[in-house]
Every structure is written in structure tokens, then in C-alpha cells.
Amino acid sequence: MRNMEQQPGLATALRRGTLEFCVLALLRGGERYGVELVRRLGAETALTTSEGTIYPMLSRLRRAGWVSTSWRESPAGPPRRYYALTHDGATALAHFRSEWVAFRAAVDRIVASEPS
Template identity: 40%
Template sequence: MAIKRFPAPEADQPDRWEAQLRKGALEMAALASLWRGRLYGLEIIRFLEAQSRLVLAEGTIYPILNRLRTEALLTSEWVEADAGHPRKYYSLTDAGRERLRLMAAAWMDFSSGLTQLLEPVLESEEVIQ
């Protein structure tokens, strides 16, 4: 019997939409994680998990980082660690910093619009016994 590499898609999963919610925000989050200084791949994952509720798999972050590097929004450099595996550190370029500012502004715009749309819903929640 063959190994079932991919789990059966459970369409009834109530968390499906939540996963979708995060899509598109990930590039921005990856850039944002580098705002204060360079980090390496796994460090970015840990940072985002700690700072926000974003949990990224490795198979998610590396394609994103490569994409961003192709767009010259960040650079990478190998750094030999004193101990352990060498690490590839990522840093924002000026273009990356600029783009992140644009993204952040657009995010606030989008976010506030949606929050406003949800206001009646959120208000109703407060009234519940």
C-alpha cells in the first residue's frame, strides 16, 4: 500500500476559512519580521509565531523568502555559526523597507474597512448574556 502523502481534504473543517484569511498577509508579515534587523529562516517562523498568531510551515516561508529576494525586497547571506549548521540571514533592502511601508498602509486601509463592516456584528456580541 502506498503511503498517503497528502491527507484527505476535509471540506467540513471549520478552520478552513481561517487559513484562507492569512493568505496574502504572509509576505507582509515576513517583511515585517525583518524590520528590526536580520533573521534567518527558522528564526522568522519563531518570531512570527511569538509576535502574532501566524504559524508558518517551512514549506511556506522559503518560497516566500525566495520570491521576495527575486523582487529585490530583501537580500540573503550565509553566516557560519560558531556551532551548528550555517544560517542564511535575510535583511530588508531599501526597496523592501519602502514596499513594506506601502503594504502596511494598504493593510490598515483594508483592515479598517473590514472592521467597520463587522461593527454591527461585534456590537451584538457584547449584548449577549
């Protein structure tokens, strides 16, 4: 019972500080428009609870200057907001990558190994 209660909190804790770098990583290949970005992340159920929960984080990334946005006309429907990686965002992502690789390796060495 206790474990069941802990699970959602654990997922939230793991996503915090990680998900935003997934957004930055999705922008490495070039700009993407908001809905496309949110749908791509929303499809990863291990990473997000729902599409709407991603927007507060996108707003924070905009304020931090790690992404820039520009409005474009769309072939159908309202103008679209496109997200692009900034220089600061790319630097932050590179830093995260090196930290993450070391972090993941260390956790795997201890958690994922068979008890000896």
C-alpha cells in the same frame, strides 16, 4: 458541516498577501537568520500552518528582491543564511501598512460592529 470545510480555505485566503508583509515587518529591526524567522512566524498559529510552509514564501521574497540574504558562520553548526530588508522591501511594507490600516478599519466598521 459546510462551515467546517470553508475554514481552512478562509485562513489560506486571508494569509495570502498578508504573511509576506509580516516577514518584512519582522526584519525592520535588523537582519534575522532563516530558522529564527520561521520559528517566530510558526509560533503564530493564526498566520501559519507549519514552519515548512513559510519557505516557499521566503524564496519568493528573495526572487522579488524584497529581502537580501547573506551567509555567515555560526558559533555551532552549519553556516546560517541571514535575511535583511531591502529598500524595495521597505517601500513595499510601507505601502502595505497604509493599505492594511484602511482595510482593517473598514472591515471592522462593518463586520465587527453590532447590527443596528
